[in-house]
Amino acid sequence: MKKYIPSQIESKWQKEWRENQLYLSDLSDDKLKYYVLVELPYTSGDLHMGHWFTFTMGDVLARFKRGQGFNVLFPNGFDAFGLPAENAAIKRGIHPRDWTYKNMERMKDQFDTMGTAIDWTKTMMACDPKYYKWNQWIFLKMLEKGLAYRGKLLSNWCPKDQTVLANENVEDGKCWRCGAKVVQKEIDQWLFKIIDYADQLIWQEPPQAAWPKPLRVGQNDWIGRSEGLILDFDGIKVFTTKPETTDGATFLVLAPEHPLVGKLTANKQKDDVESYISRIKSKSELERKENKEKTGVFTGSNVLNPVSGKKIPVWVADYVLMGYGTGAIMAVPYADERDRQFAKEFKLPIIKTSFKARPAGQKQTQYHLHDWSISRQRYWGTPIPIIYCDNCGTVPVPEEDLPVELPYKVDYAPQGKAPLATAEDWVNTQCPKCKGKAKREVETMDTFVDSAWYFFRYLDPENDKEIFDKKVVDAWMPLEIYIGGPEHTLGHALYSRFFTKFFKQLGLIDFDEYAQKRIHHGTILGPDGARMSKSRGNVVNPDDQVKKYGADSIRLYLMFLGPFDIVTPWSPEGINGIYRFLQRIWNLPEKLTINDERLTMNDLQIMHKTIKKVTEDLDSVKFNTAIAGLMEWLNYLSKKEKISEEEYKTFLLLLSPFAPHITEELWQLINGKWKMENGKWKDKKFSIHKHSWPQFDNKFLEEEEVFIAVQVNGKVRDSLLIQKDIVSNKETVEKIALESPKVQKFIEGKSVKKTVYVQGRIISFVI
RNA sequence: GCCGAGGUGGUGAAACGGUAUACACGCAGCCCUCAGAAGGCUGUGAGCGCAAGCUCGUGGAGGUUCAAAUCCUCUCCUCGGCACCA
Numbered sequence: 001m002k003k004y005i006p007s008q009i010e011s012k013w014q015k016e017w018r019e020n021q022l023y024l025s026d027l028s029d030d031k032l033k034y035y036v037l038v039e040l041p042y043t044s045g046d047l048h049m050g051h052w053f054t055f056t057m058g059d060v061l062a063r064f065k066r067g068q069g070f071n072v073l074f075p076n077g078f079d080a081f082g083l084p085a086e087n088a089a090i091k092r093g094i095h096p097r098d099w100t101y102k103n104m105e106r107m108k109d110q111f112d113t114m115g116t117a118i119d120w121t122k123t124m125m126a127c128d129p130k131y132y133k134w135n136q137w138i139f140l141k142m143l144e145k146g147l148a149y150r151g152k153l154l155s156n157w158c159p160k161d162q163t164v165l166a167n168e169n170v171e172d173g174k175c176w177r178c179g180a181k182v183v184q185k186e187i188d189q190w191l192f193k194i195i196d197y198a199d200q201l202i203w204q205e206p207p208q209a210a211w212p213k214p215l216r217v218g219q220n221d222w223i224g225r226s227e228g229l230i231l232d233f234d235g236i237k238v239f240t241t242k243p244e245t246t247d248g249a250t251f252l253v254l255a256p257e258h259p260l261v262g263k264l265t266a267n268k269q270k271d272d273v274e275s276y277i278s279r280i281k282s283k284s285e286l287e288r289k290e291n292k293e294k295t296g297v298f299t300g301s302n303v304l305n306p307v308s309g310k311k312i313p314v315w316v317a318d319y320v321l322m323g324y325g326t327g328a329i330m331a332v333p334y335a336d337e338r339d340r341q342f343a344k345e346f347k348l349p350i351i352k353t354s355f356k357a358r359p360a361g362q363k364q365t366q367y368h369l370h371d372w373s374i375s376r377q378r379y380w381g382t383p384i385p386i387i388y389c390d391n392c393g394t395v396p397v398p399e400e401d402l403p404v405e406l407p408y409k410v411d412y413a414p415q416g417k418a419p420l421a422t423a424e425d426w427v428n429t430q431c432p433k434c435k436g437k438a439k440r441e442v443e444t445m446d447t448f449v450d451s452a453w454y455f456f457r458y459l460d461p462e463n464d465k466e467i468f469d470k471k472v473v474d475a476w477m478p479l480e481i482y483i484g485g486p487e488h489t490l491g492h493a494l495y496s497r498f499f500t501k502f503f504k505q506l507g508l509i510d511f512d513e514y515a516q517k518r519i520h521h522g523t524i525l526g527p528d529g530a531r532m533s534k535s536r537g538n539v540v541n542p543d544d545q546v547k548k549y550g551a552d553s554i555r556l557y558l559m560f561l562g563p564f565d566i567v568t569p570w571s572p573e574g575i576n577g578i579y580r581f582l583q584r585i586w587n588l589p590e591k592l593t594i595n596d597e598r599l600t601m602n603d604l605q606i607m608h609k610t611i612k613k614v615t616e617d618l619d620s621v622k623f624n625t626a627i628a629g630l631m632e633w634l635n636y637l638s639k640k641e642k643i644s645e646e647e648y649k650t651f652l653l654l655l656s657p658f659a660p661h662i663t664e665e666l667w668q669l670i671n672g673k674w675k676m677e678n679g680k681w682k683d684k685k686f687s688i689h690k691h692s693w694p695q696f697d698n699k700f701l702e703e704e705e706v707f708i709a710v711q712v713n714g715k716v717r718d719s720l721l722i723q724k725d726i727v728s729n730k731e732t733v734e735k736i737a738l739e740s741p742k743v744q745k746f747i748e749g750k751s752v753k754k755t756v757y758v759q760g761r762i763i764s765f766v767i
Numbered sequence: 768g769c770c771g772a773g774g775u776g777g778u779g780a781a782a783c784g785g786u787a788u789a790c791a792c793g794c795a796g797c798c799c800u801c802a803g804a805a806g807g808c809u810g811u812g813a814g815c816g817c818a819a820g821c822u823c824g825u826g827g828a829g830g831u832u833c834a835a836a837u838c839c840u841c842u843c844c845u846c847g848g849c850a851c852c853a
Contacts, residue, residue, distance in 0.1 A: 003805090214771050218848060221770065226852075240853060253853090292851065319851045329853045337768090338851050368852055486847075560791070562780055565772095567846080574779070577792055583805090625781070628790035635790090709786040714834050716786050756833050762785045764833050 004579075004586035006550020009665045014112050022687060023117040025073045027459060030475035034070035036061050037455050037515070039484040039492075040124075042079045043103040045088075047110040049524045049532065049558075049570065052542050056555045056658075057483050057521065057564055057623065059116045063657035064618045066117070067693035073476065074117055075458040077124035078104050081132075082447040083169065086380045090413055096380045097408065100127055110543070115551050115660045117689065122458045126450035131457060132382040133403030134467045135449050138499070139385055140396050141506060147193040150394070153373055154257070154323060157185035162417065163377040164189065166446070183281075189375035190384060190443065194498050198223050198367045200512075201497055209478070209513040212520050218489045224368025229361030231330065234303035236260060236314070239325030239366060242335065246307040248353025249330035250343065252314045253296065255322040256280045264314055266300025273297050273316060280318045294319055294342040305330075307357045317342060325366055372495065374446040379412035379419035381444030389431035389438040398432050404440070418442040452495040453503070455479060455514065473509060481621075482515040483564075493518070519621060522566040524558070529569045540570045552659035553579045559623035559658055582662055584634060585655070589669055593642045601704070606636050607650055608700035614654045615696065623658070630655055645670065650694045664688050710737045711764040718742040730757045737763050 017023065038058040041051055055076075062074035080100050089096040104125065111118060124131045142148035156165040160180035169175070170182050194201075202223055203216040228241035233252055240246070254261055256277045265273045276297040283291075296317030305312050319338055320329050333343035333350040343350050375384070383404045385397035397404055407426040412419040420442035421427060431438035459476050460468040484493065500514045525531055526538025533539065545554050557578040561568055599607075610633040617626035633651065637643050648670070656663040667688035706727060710718040718740045726732045734755055737743055747767055754766040 214848080217771060221849065224852065228853080238853080242853080294851085317851095319853095321852070324852045331853085336853070338853080341851090366852075368849095489848075560779090566779085568779065571779070571792070573792055580806090581791085624779095625790080628781075631790055707786080711785085711834070714832095719786065754833060756785095758785060758834095762834080764785080766833050 002586060004583045004662070006552060006582075006661065007547070010113070010115065010546075010551055010661045013661050013664050014115060017117075017687070017689070018112070020687070022689060023074070023119050024121060025071060025119050027073070027122075027472055027476065029071050032070045033073070033476055034062075034065040035073045035476055035479035036065070037458075037479050037482045038076065039482075039488070040077045040079050040451065040454060041107065042082070042084070043100045043107065044084065045103045045106065047107055047114070047542060049540055049542055052114060052554055053524050053558045054483050054485075054521050055111070055114060055116055055118075056558055057621075059114075059118075059555075059660075060559065060623060060657040061481065061618070061621075062117050063660065063689060064693065066689070067653070067657070067691065069692065073122065073458070074119060075122040076111065076116075076118045076120070077454055077458065078107070078126065079447065079451055079454075080104065080125045080127040081381045081444075081450055083378060083380070086378060086412055089380075095408070096412065097127065100380075113543075113546055113551055114555070117660070122461055124454050124457045124461055126382075126447065126454070127380070127406075129403045129405050130462070130464065131454075132406075132450070133464075134453075134457065135382040135445060136385040136397070136402050136404060137399065137467060138449070138453070138502075139445070140399060140402075142192055142502070143396055145502075145505070147196060147502070149191055149193065150188060151191050151371070152186045152188055153191065153371075154184050155187045155189070155373065156182045157187065158182055164373075164375065166376075187375075189373050190386075191371040191373050191375075192498075194372045194495075195367055195369060197498050197501050198225060198369050200501050201494065209515060210517040211513075211515070212486070212518060214486065215489045215493060215518070215520070219494055222369060222490050222494070225365060226367075227363070227365050229359070230326065230364045231306070231359055231361040233305065233312075233330065236264075236303060236328055237326045238328045238330045239364060240330060240361075242332070243359050243361060244355045244357050245332045245335045245353040246305070246330065246357040246359045248332040248334045248351055249305055249308070249312065250333060250349045250351055251312050251331045252303060253317045253320045253329050253331050253339075253342070254299075254314065255320040255327040256316055256318055257322040258316070258327045260328075261299065261316055264299045264301040269298060269300035273299060276316060294338075294345045296342065296346065298346075307359050313348070315342075315346070323370065324368070372446075372498075374449055375443040376446055377418040377442075378444055379406075379410055381447060382406075382449065383420070384441045384443050384445060386441035387429060387431060387438045388441065389434060389436060391436055392431055392433040392438075395431055395433050395438070401432070406444075418444075420444070448491055448495050451492050452499040455482075455496075456503075467508065470508060477509065478511055478514050478516050480516055482518040483521055484518060486520040519564060521564055522562075522568070524561075525567065525569040527570050527572060532570075545575065549575055549579045550582075550661070552662050553582055556582070556627065556658050560627045562624055564621055564623065581631065581634070582659065584638065585651075585662060585666070588637070588643065588648060588651070589666065591637070591640065591643045592645065592648050592670070594645055594670070597644050597646065599644055599646065601700075603640075603644075603647065604700045605703070606633055607647060608696040610654065611650065611694045611696040612701065615693070618657070627658065652688060653691060653694050656688050660689060667691075706760050708733065708737075708760065709762045710740060710743050711762060712743060712746040713767060714764070717746055727760050730759075733757060733763055737765075 036058050038054050058074060062072050066072045085096045085100050089099045126132065139148055156170050158165055158175040158178065158180055160178045161175060164187050165175060165182060174180065175182055202220055202225060207216055226241050228239055229243045230237050230239055231243065231246065236252060238252065294317065296315050299314045299316060301314045302311040303314055320327065331339035331342065332353060333340040334353050340350065383406055385402060385404045387395045387397060389395050407423040409423060410419050411422040427440050427442060429438055429440050456468050456473055459472045463469060496514065501512065503509045504512065526536065526540065528538050530536055530538060542554060553575055557575045560578060610629050613629040614626045637647060652663045652667050664687060671686060703724065705721050705723050708720045708722050709716050710720060720736060720740065722733060734757065747765065750767040752765050752767055756764040
């Protein structure tokens with residue numbers, strides 16, 4: 001018995017595959033295309049177990065489909081812009097660009113150690129001007145179509161760092177960097193008008209593409225379309241979805257930020273209202289969200305309820321949000337729980353509504369979704385291609401001047417203004433219109449812009465004339481399967497759909513959804529069952545595991561753990577078990593006989609059954625049961641004295657997507673020796689990964705005899721071995737079943753009222 | 768509170784309405800060994816029994832069906848998302 005030592009074979013084959021360019025895809029051939037995509041990694045520095053999990057899935061599918069004769073594209077790139085790079089760079093005193101490029105190199109090497117069949121000639125890096133030029137181009141197109149605009153938006157604001165923070169950079173209501181309490185502030189910023197696409201982004205039933213239901217429901221809820229009326233109460237406009245309850249409206253409530261608050265406040269209420277508003281404004285976002293108790297103050301003004309004809313008071317309260325509807329509501333405490341709480345708290349009247357009111361109003365559709373703020377007062381991102389001129393105002397950078405390159409020499413440490421403002425040579429420029437002195441926009445784009453369309457660019461990454469070649473994209477999109485995380489449901493997965501619909505409007509593409517299928521992968525937790533994190537010290541480092549067990553063991557272990565969406569701990573014993581499985585395969589050649597091809601019916605049946613199982617399971621993305629099928633077959637083969645070349649090769653082929661290195665090594669034992677010249681393959685097709693996928697033959701799948709369970713009153717009492725040729729004959733099967741002594745025992749002395757026979761499965765007697 | 772996904776052995780998990788627990792981990796016994804490691808064989812849902820076998824069993828309670836982990840109703844729990852959206 002030889003010991004299986006993965007380090008002796010894995011890097012050897014990785015080098016061989018790379019040098020022979022085994023995984024290049026020819027995009028000009030699109031007859032049988034298969035485009036598999038995994039969400040691109042962030043350039044954090046090291047691949048973690050999550051990357052291994054998701055990229056192994058993509059890799060298994062890519063290899064399987066390639067074997068089936070598909071022209072497969074399995075690309076990858078890097079999400080290389082963003083705050084963590086800046087932060088790490090500030091901490092370590094390295095320039096964000098140098099830090100990022102170093103990480104990308106390292107991560108590419110780590111992808112190699114995983115043995116992925118990634119075609120690295122179809123790639124992108126968000127921080128490469130070749131790529132972000134087209135972010136800028138998209139921005140200009142948005143501007144042209146009226147979909148990009150400068151607007152004021154209530155945002156998370158860190159008063160210490162003087163910057164807007166994305167929601168995900170607010171931790172427990174505090175700035176993730178300095179810990180200062182985040183406040184809500186109106187900030188002037190660039191926005192994309194995603195609201196214009198809200199209706200198109202709503203998922204219909206049945207869905208236009210096979211995306212996960214939680215994503216479809218989540219996105220629809222997030223878009224939050226509701227239809228109602230705008231009603232006018234003496235000049236105060238309110239939005240309601242239940243105009244029929246207007247007769248029960250006993251007061252009005254304005255959001256604290258509502259522009260009419262000042263005008264409506266009576267002199268004697270002025271102090272009360274002002275102190276209430278300043279109290280609310282001083283609260284952090286978190287405090288406002290957490291506190292569900294109703295607070296508010298009377299303005300001193302009254303308005304007329306047009307339906308009841310009564311004067312009703314106008315209040316200010318923070319349970320009404322400025323960001324939704326008109327920022328003012330009519331309160332119907334009889335019909336609405338929140339209004340009722342407020343009415344009780346402040347002793348306001350609650351009167352019954354008839355639900356038959358028909359007030360005059362204007363039809364209005366409201367959305368929970370807000371326009372997408374893309375401005376970041378940060379350095380490490382795509383510069384927004386805008387120039388401010390004293391004479392001409394806001395001037396877009398002309399297309400032919402793109403890309404606006406991010407300057408290298410910048411003081412990117414936070415100092416209360418956008419870092420780009422410190423690059424004075426860069427900021428001061430010429431107005432494209434009047435040629436006079438002008439200044440560049442110093443904000444950069446949200447990195448979610450980068451990832452909203454990268455999968456288009458993989459198809460034509462070097463194109464500097466246009467964003468992509470329409471012909472190639474027409475042929476290769478929509479992609480077949482997109483593997484990603486459920487945490488992107490409301491961010492990336494929505495933005496990328498928005499861009500797709502925008503591209504269609506521009507005439508760049510002809511389809512509505514960019515992925516035919518999306519699946520949400522699970523999470524590998526630490527051995528202690530908690531999310532892996534450095535601070536917990538429960539991180540399982542893939543590099544260490546590679547040294548110990550090899551890449552094939554990790555890949556196989558991750559795929560065998562459970563379904564692709566499993567959330568489960570890493571098990572040190574589990575991976576050891578998989579290593580033992582590979583060790584047994586490593587010794588298969590000991591049983592191999594080349595010139596003895598006699599296979600029994602049993603041998604053939606289990607072989608073809610396994611081919612069928614692995615093939616069908618992979619087609620339905622059930623990696624774990626496919627591997628279980630291979631284990632069963634190996635258990636069978638292990639009991640045999642000798643195994644034939646056909647069995648050996650078929651087994652290796654079926655295993656090869658999961659464990660590409662060991663299968664290549666063992667394959668070469670019988671195939672490779674005389675196909676190599678000077679240490680190079682004469683022809684790449686002699687790699688196991690260029691061999692075609694095994695086919696199963698139905699004639700070996702029909703069992704000679706089958707077990708049929710016999711039930712009496714719903715309980716299994718016996719199991720009969722029935723010959724194939726009498727399985728379809730109900731009377732005969734029934735007769736045999738009734739003769740069984742075990743069955744007799746339960747039927748004796750009683751009469752059979754009913755018999756149900758499911759062919760080849762079960763026969764059921766009711767007595 | 769609302770929405771979504773789930774609850775099956777000691778553990779990760781299998782199972783077109785048709786013999787629940789495949790496959791693997793762990794554990795136990797035996798073989799091999801000076802010994803250990805590695806490997807091999809056997810057993811492993813619970814209860815009763817020497818055994819054949821019987822009874823119970825997929826969070827809980829009902830229901831539909833010859834037959835339910837699977838379908839229906841109610842309920843409890845876990846995880847994820849959203850959350851004063853008028």
